[in-house]
Amino acid sequence: MRQVYLDYSATTPVKEDVLKEMIPYFTENFGNPSSLYTIGAASKEAIEKARTQVAKLIHAQEKELFFTSSGTEADNWAVLGAADTLKAKGNHIITTKIEHHAMLHSCEYLEKHGYEVTYLDVKPDGRVDPEALKAAITDKTILISIMFVNNEIGTVEPIKELAAIAKERGILFHTDAVQALGNVPIDVKDLGVDLMSISAHKIYGPKGIGALYIRKGVKLSNFIHGGGQESKKRAGTENLPGIVGFGKAAELAGENLDSHVAKISGLRDYFIDQITSKIENVTVNGSREFRHPGNANLTFEFIEGEAMLLYLDLRGIAVSTGSACSSASLSPSHVLSAIGVPVENIHGSLRFTVGDFTTKEDLDYVVTELVEVVNKLRNISSISKTKGW
Amino acid sequence: MRQVYLDYSATTPVKEDVLKEMIPYFTENFGNPSSLYTIGAASKEAIEKARTQVAKLIHAQEKELFFTSSGTEADNWAVLGAADTLKAKGNHIITTKIEHHAMLHSCEYLEKHGYEVTYLDVKPDGRVDPEALKAAITDKTILISIMFVNNEIGTVEPIKELAAIAKERGILFHTDAVQALGNVPIDVKDLGVDLMSISAHKIYGPKGIGALYIRKGVKLSNFIHGGGQESKKRAGTENLPGIVGFGKAAELAGENLDSHVAKISGLRDYFIDQITSKIENVTVNGSREFRHPGNANLTFEFIEGEAMLLYLDLRGIAVSTGSACSSASLSPSHVLSAIGVPVENIHGSLRFTVGDFTTKEDLDYVVTELVEVVNKLRNISSISKTKGW
């Protein structure tokens, strides 16, 4: 049976070239980068090379980039660190309703510790309204955190515009660019952001390694305390092979950016066209224009996402859902809620994300199977267009 | 030239068998463990297998073990999490002067946030006096954190006795067992600890993966907030290959514990005998009896550690030093200070740690070279036994 992975936004396989770079750092070149002797120094050099590679992809200086264990840790560091650093100045944070849980749950933690958080609504296309941001700012606002690209519906936010508003008011601006990295061009200077989170496993690098960009001059409390690693800003023996892998993945992502975007957006558009022409009562969630090149978030009315997901899985197809039923929490996608998708439709939503290893044949196979699956499940369903809910 | 690595306490190479287990999880079996489809479920299974392997090494239940990005993160989580959870009960924490910086700097952070920390002295052999612990406890004490095995001088602390004192007073007890893992038998139930930090890269597993043992029933605030991974206790896409590697390394460490300890302690004792018989004015720091099997921390009077380290490095020998001059901070080892080594002697201290790949021939080579290096540097030195300081 054909195996088709269409969940590249969840995670990506490590590319062979990336793994090849990593391997020696597990065994021969395993020295602790903090050690003074030769094999330690060689590890240190490998880390600095990777830092250059990753910094280049976002047009940052090497000194502005600090490796973390994940995008999640980078998000936690940014918001908890800023809250701690700036607590004398204020206790108000602005973010959005569509952030990743790494941001939302960090904010909830802060709310339990004396901070106030405004969660901005987004427009039906998933984009933040700059006027809404302006209106939310108070004298006590110390941080604005708005994601660059949403992980569920793929919406690209107007970060440059939003960061400019923050700058004008002298407020720190963070963006979660985990989904943006490698999928949209990123230039931290041009964007004008102060802090930015990224992660390797979304760009064909390894899991368990991320980074936080901290603009030169920005003060931020440490989050993980201990040894003097990462210029004394992030403690813990460095994940040497992980960092090397992130570096190589970033280099490849930079080289391939244009072709990658052209390829996957072409495939994605083809896929959406096929599905919407072959299946009725399907809607595309989120802006078509400002969108992650590989993302197709679709609502199939009258059926439930988990059922579709499992049927597709049996046909070798891997996708994800915004449905409550497929997550440990059973609460329906907060992102689809925020853009106004009715709860019953949220249950019928699937996220397909196309990536570098996807082929047109894969998609043709998925379309065929999906038509079958949707028909089958709609047949079983107690709801339909004619009958209503 | 012979290459001899004698810094196994800093980090270890990943064993071939461990790497072999990890490899498929980078490429084919790369699914996100939180995903519902087949390749996600396979990743989840791999993680649970690893959890069983690691839990077994410390005699914990699987449910009590939570993967982190390092021993450092586990230490931070334990102490910052406990401080947050128990803040209504008190604000006093007890630890020791010889802890790893992961603990000491976390405690310093807490001191800046309204907590009080007592740093216990240790006896000249590096061990904590249980009476001193008893005397330090107050009504406000919410956490006691004492390391199992010290990373510099290798001292094994009387954890069972210390944990019993904490238990009697109803105080949470954490131990940093990063250096203990795989080097002394560990049974969390028998020890009676509530929290325990461990790390993979000290037992021939990969860097960038650790774990925190949280005894069933113990409440601890989350440290990294976000997705529902690790039973909603530690967010972030799981470092799948890292976890698999930790599992395999733990399995091997369990199987080999007795032979590993017998082998490396034999080599270490041979090494100390050779050095002390061939070089004058050398002292062994820390308890000889309660000691990490691979650790030899030696002071060579009248010479400086960085100079020795570099001379040895040029002869292919990797060791580490307690000298200020070799660290980024230029502050001399706080551990050697705490056991009363005079500052000038701290500068002349080296840590040799023997590991699984060390041979007697390696050590004979090191002894020969060390005799030469010490003679040469003592010749250059402005200090000597006859002249005094």
Place this chain on the structure above:
Amino acid sequence: MAMYNDKVMDHFMNPHNVGELENADGSGTYGSPVCGDMMKIDIKVEDDVIKDAKFKTFGCGSAIASSSVATDMIIGLTVDEALAVTNKQIINELGGLPAIKIHCSVLADHAIKSAIYDYAQKNGKSYKGLEGFDPDADEDDHHDSCEVE
């Protein structure tokens, strides 16, 4: 070794002018073992020219290399010229030192001054470069700086 350049490593591995001079005309010690660095310099002076210099140093790679290159530098200089040698020149001569190791070159520069001070005291001479130089007072400064960082 990425930490030090080749020239530093060479002076560190094969230091020049190691030892002590019998019947030294001047002798100075600077630094403290507590800081991890202590240097002793002996000098031989003829007609106000430093004819020979030897050193002994307890310290790191940078301290030993600085001692070696500093003694090389002052041999053949007049006393006044030797007094004008700065730690910056020593660092330049070594082709640079890591930032946190800069203080180790200060050691050599001060030890030279101390040795000349001793020579001046013994021979009733006075030099402009020694004005305000107090070998003991400075030692405290150095001690402070080694404790803080």
